[in-house]
Every structure is written in structure tokens, then in C-alpha cells.
Amino acid sequence: MLVVKGRVFFKGRLEAAAVGIADGKVVAVKKVLRGEETSDFGDSLILPGCVDAHVHLRDPGLTRKEDFPSGTRSAALGGVSTVADMPNTVPPVTTRVAFEEKAAALRGRAAVDYALYAAPRSGSAVPRMPDAIGFKVYMAESTGDLQIDEEAMEDVLEAAGDADRLVVVHAEDARRFTRPARGGLEGHHMARPKESEVSAIQALGKMSRGARVHVAHVTCTEALDAVPAGVTKEATPHHLLLDFRRDLKAFGKVNPPLRSPEDRGALWRAYVEGRVDLVASDHAPHAIEEKQERFPEAPSGLPGVATSFPLLLRRVKAGDLALERLVETIAEGPARVLGIEKGTIAVGRDADLVVVDPRDVRRVTAKRVRYACGWTPFEGMEACFPEAVLLRGEPVVEDGEPAAEGLGRMITAAKS
Ligand code: NCD
Ligand code: ZN
Ligand code: ZN
Secondary structure (H helix, E strand, O other), rough: EEEEEEEEEEOOOEEEEEEEEOOOOOOEEOOOOOOOEEEEEEEEEEEEEEEEEEOOOOOOOOOOOOHHHHHHHHHHHHOEEEEEOOOOOOOOOOOHHHHHHHHHHHHHOOOOOOEEOOOOHHHHHHHHOOOOEEEEEEEEOOOOOOOOOOOOOHHHHHHHOOOOOEEEOOOOOOHOOOOOOOOHHHHHOOOOOOOOHHHHHHHHHOOOOEEEEOOOOOOOHHHHOOOOOEEEEEEEEHHHHHHOOOOOHHOOOOOOOOOOOOHHHHHHHHOOOOOOEEEEEOOOOOOOOHHHHOOOOOOOOOOOOOHHHHHHHHHHHHOHHHHHHHHHHHHHHHHHHHHHOOOOOOOEEOOEEEOOOOOOEEOOOOHHHHOOOOOOOOOOOOEOOOOEEEEEEEEEOOOOOEEOOOOOOOOOOOOO
């Protein structure tokens, strides 16, 4: 048995304890434990490995922007031990064949565990993809051109409802898009306004009978208010921490857009009050050259898989956010929504652990996060990066640097 000691987040609170690990699982959490090997992390926190339910790792097909080895290495550096990868890769994951080919090509190449989404074009494809963690539906155009019309969407929702599967929705209504006079990030916000999110979520409310539905990247409290009961909600660190006043140019261009400082503040308060089920990065890297194109031509999407947990833990240290809320939204909540047995330190669970000292405050830099795309919109912001990350008991980060790679396995939803 391996024993890891520190201040362990167990049963909803921190206590000085030891976690016993055997065969990749947590086998005991006790005040004192004796094992063959002990790692004592002193007063550092030992938290459940984070689960990022929304990443675009660009593999296969767009690996100049990112690939599975690079994206999952960055994930680990940010305390993420499980990612769920979106289907707008090339070719897109719209069929069983595309799903199986993607899964086969990724085997043995991930530093952390991973799950894969699919994007069925109709309900008939839903039962054909039993290993997909969920189904992504784009209600409006975004990177990858995977949007479907309302009829196809109702069909997918019905099939997913019948099979008790998860549907994740990118909710924007293109009929509410405008052609603003202004350019730049504020113009992008006006072009794809808050009303377009609210309208799409309202339409979704009329369609979603029975399916497990999750609304991705909610940017404002008006959108949160529109989400029907029983539907889960996600916020991203960029909508919680950045707004269109930042001088990011097209490096801040994302769908749905960064909003005003007031919107950001209101979303932050809603998050702190527990109105958001999970935080996901929507890690969507694009090349520096693409982001340097003229604003209207530059693609939408920002990288973030390595910075969600470190940036938010810094807010905990600053007193703006409760640690319980952070763990709930960055580990437990996403695992619950995805239906996977991750995100909690408990006997019998995978020993996916993050070790971090919140007093060790550093600045986010492109170098530290190691994305293949070579940039981060959070450059220079303060963050608390993990000192170690264990995946099923194996160190994937040690002394803040990448350690073992290729150990990640594909996971599927626990069958009920
Ligand atoms: C995403 C991408 O680039 O893959 N872009 C984005 O602006 N969020 C696609 C998406 O999820 O909309
Ligand atoms: Zn999206
Ligand atoms: Zn996305």
C-alpha cells in the first residue's frame, strides 16, 4: 500500500489524514496509516482530481493546435485527471465508425483519463454509440459547423431520453444575432448577444422532455434564470474572470462571447451562491497566426484546461470563494453530470488526487501551461498550480512538472 499524507478533503471538509492506495484505488482514509511507501505532503491540500467536462483537444485532424498527448499533459499540470473531449475534431464524431476510429487512435496517448462525446445528426445514431459519454448539440454555428436544426435536435433529445443518456447543448439562437456597428470584443458580444443565449435556452426548455440535459458555457445570470428545472448548468473560468474590456483582441474571441464587467460580476456571484453545477474550461485552442488575423476572420475559442483549477484556487485563497464550492464544481459536479465514478476521495474510488499548496502563488504563463498552441488568455494572472497529481495512484505530475505519460484510459458512463 502507498500512503499519501496531507490535509485531505474527505466527506466535505479538510482534515489532517493519510490516504491509503492499492491497485490504483483508495483503500483507506485514516488519521494514521502505515504502508510500504509514504509521501508526506505536510500542510498541503489533497483534493480529488479535477474533472473537465468540456475540452476540445483537436485530435484527430487539427493537431497543429493541440493533440491528445499535449492537451492531457497540460490538463495534468492544472490538476485535471479526467477530461471529456468534444466531437468537433476532423473528421467529426457523428457516426459509430468515426467514434470507434477516434477511440482506437487515442489509445495509450493520454496522460490523464478521458471520455469522448459524439455529435449525432439524428436520434437513430444515439443507440449506436454506447461508449460516448454524451451527445453534443450545437444550436448555432461555432467552430466545426456541427449545428443541427430544431427537428433533428428534438429527435436526438428523444432518443437520448429513451436511453437515459446525457445531451450537452451549445445554446445560442442565430435568429437573435446582430451586425453591430462596433468591432472587437465588445462588438462580438453585441453580435452574439445575451438574448440569443436566453432564447436558445427557452427553446430548449420546450423540447427537453425526459433527457438528461446540460447547458454548456452559460455567460450571464439572464441565461442561468432561463434554464429549466432539472437541466444542469456550466460556467467557464473565462466568463467568470474575463470580460470584453480586457485588451485581448481576437485572443479573447470565443463563443458565446465574453460579456461586460457587470455581467461577469453577476455571474461570479451566482457561481459563489451555488447556482452553477460545474465549471469546465471549454479548452478550445487555436494557432497564434489564426488569432492574429483580422478580428472578423479570427476563429472563436480559448485554451484553458490547465488554468481553471489554479485560477479558482487562488480566488479561494483570496477569500472570494469557498473551497467546498470549488471542489463541488470542479470535481464532484462534473463527475455526477457525466455519470462517472470520479471526482471524490472515497474508499473504493480511483486514487486520482491533486496535491497543492495554496500559499505557492505563481503567475500563469504560456510556458508553464505548455499548450501546443503556445498562448493563454490568462497570461500574468495569479494562480496556485499543483505540486503533484496522481492518476490511479501513479504520479502524472511531480514537483509541478509532467511525470508519467500515456497512462490515461478511456472511461465510459457507469451503466445503471
Ligand atoms: C469551440 C472550438 O473552437 O472548438 N469554440 C468556442 O468558441 N467555444 C467550439 C464551441 O464549443 O463552440
Ligand atoms: Zn460551445
Ligand atoms: Zn466548446
